[in-house]
Amino acid sequence: MKIIIDIIGWSGAFLIVTAFLLNARHYLDAKSVIYLWMNLIGALFIIINSFYLKAYPQMTINVFWFLIAAHGLWLHSKVK
Numbered sequence: 001m002k003i004i005i006d007i008i009g010w011s012g013a014f015l016i017v018t019a020f021l022l023n024a025r026h027y028l029d030a031k032s033v034i035y036l037w038m039n040l041i042g043a044l045f046i047i048i049n050s051f052y053l054k055a056y057p058q059m060t061i062n063v064f065w066f067l068i069a070a071h072g073l074w075l076h077s078k079v080k
Contacts, residue, residue: 005052012045016065033076040069 019038022028028035043066050059 002052005049008045009049009053012042012047012049012062015039015042015045031072031076033073036069036072036076040066040073043069 015038019028019035019042023030023035043062046062047059047066050056050062
């Protein structure tokens with residue numbers, strides 16, 4: 001089970017860092033749906049990993065990261 005949790009955690013970190021890199025390189029806008037989904041899923045994966053490892057400070061910041069991405073997606077859906 002630990003290997004699966006580790007893979008989930010590393011995948012989450014990869015998604016968030018990749019989203020940031022693509023935004024910094026101007027390939028993705030911070031308001032784009034892809035950027036927001038990458039952050040939402042990445043944060044969720046890190047939350048799962050952090051909960052399993054009892055890394056609560058890391059989990060807390062990713063709960064906020066998740067909520068911010070979810071709020072961005074909600075706002076994006078309201079624009080249309």
